[in-house]
Amino acid sequence: MTTIAPVGPDAGSRRLIYGHPEMLTDRSSHYCPGCGHGIIHRLVAELLDELELGPRTIGVASVGCSVFAYDYLPVDFVESPHGRAPAVATGVRRSRPDAFVFTYQGDGDLAAIGTAEIIHAAARGERISVIFVNNGIYGMTGGQMAPTTLLGQRTTSSPTGRDAAVAGYPLPITEMLALVPGVSYAARGSIADPGLIGRTKAMIRRAFEVQLAGGGLSIVEVLSTCPVGWGLTPVESMEHLAHDVVETYPLGVLVDRLLEPPRDRAEG
Numbered sequence: 130m131t132t133i134a135p136v137g138p139d140a141g142s143r144r145l146i147y148g149h150p151e152m153l154t155d156r157s158s159h160y161c162p163g164c165g166h167g168i169i170h171r172l173v174a175e176l177l178d179e180l181e182l183g184p185r186t187i188g189v190a191s192v193g194c195s196v197f198a199y200d201y202l203p204v205d206f207v208e209s210p211h212g213r214a215p216a217v218a219t220g221v222r223r224s225r226p227d228a229f230v231f232t233y234q235g236d237g238d239l240a241a242i243g244t245a246e247i248i249h250a251a252a253r254g255e256r257i258s259v260i261f262v263n264n265g266i267y268g269m270t271g272g273q274m275a276p277t278t279l280l281g282q283r284t285t286s287s288p289t290g291r292d293a294a295v296a297g298y299p300l301p302i303t304e305m306l307a308l309v310p311g312v313s314y315a316a317r318g319s320i321a322d323p324g325l326i327g328r329t330k331a332m333i334r335r336a337f338e339v340q341l342a343g344g345g346l347s348i349v350e351v352l353s354t355c356p357v358g359w360g361l362t363p364v365e366s367m368e369h370l371a372h373d374v375v376e377t378y379p380l381g382v383l384v385d386r387l388l389e390p391p392r393d394r395a396e397g
């Protein structure tokens with residue numbers, strides 16, 4: 130991490146509170162005000178620094194607003210739109226066993242057009258880490274309903290609010306994936322406040338460490354904001370995330386199989 134050391138007579142007693150991660154490019158953001166992708170990019174960049182993974186990392190970008198993740202994270206990247214990131218990451222993993230491989234996907238990408246790819250990568254226990262950004266909407270294409278959209282939520286394709294009788298229920302895809310034995314780690318965090326951002330960083334760290342320890346697929350769902358798609362201000366969006374979205378998507382670690390004792394010993 131590039132740090133700016135405190136200067137002046139009392140420098141020794143002052144604590145560094147800001148450092149720019151080496152693994153985050155120094156450029157202005159294309160994301161809308163109040164969008165969570167920038168915060169989540171930064172968490173990934175800090176962890177690539179802290180775990181010294183940069184030179185061996187290959188990221189796989191998806192479709193959606195975060196398609197440009199490769200502009201912010203200066204590691205090797207493959208662009209794999211329309212939900213195919215877990216399939217492409219499988220090929221990268223198998224051809225480069227020593228690489229550190231992660232995908233960065235939105236909820237429209239992972240839980241709609243890419244449902245098959247993530248489920249079968251999980252079934253195979255692919256040794257990849259998945260950052261799954263759930264903002265409950267298709268951000269890039271104009272705010273249409275996603276599988277993760279909350280009941281009653283208004284979107285451009287559910288203008289009177291999502292109705293379960295017509296459009297089904299929000300998909301708890303991380304809970305579903307946590308049932309699959311090939312998934313070594315599954316957790317859900319949020320960026321609603323600084324404490325939760327710190328907790329989410331710890332989850333992503335664990336997901337990365339699970340891959341480094343030889344585990345199967347690791348996934349962190351990060352609840353995030355889309356003020357433009359939600360029709361809210363950035364502040365209102367954070368409040369909605371903190372108080373409403375978590376009612377449907379509770380936070381926490383769903384499974385950490387590397388910590389669990391093998392089943393036969395646990396039962397014996």
Ligand SMILES: Cc1ncc(C[n+]2csc(CCOP(=O)(O)OP(=O)(O)O)c2C)c(N)n1
Nearest residue numbers: 192193194195235236237238266267268269
């Ligand atoms: C007609 C059509 N269908 C599907 C797509 C693919 N597509 C591009 S962006 C997008 C939405 C992505 O939403 P999400 O993954 O939630 O990411 P966000 O933009 O919200 O970060 C989709 C489905 C497309 N571009 N056009």
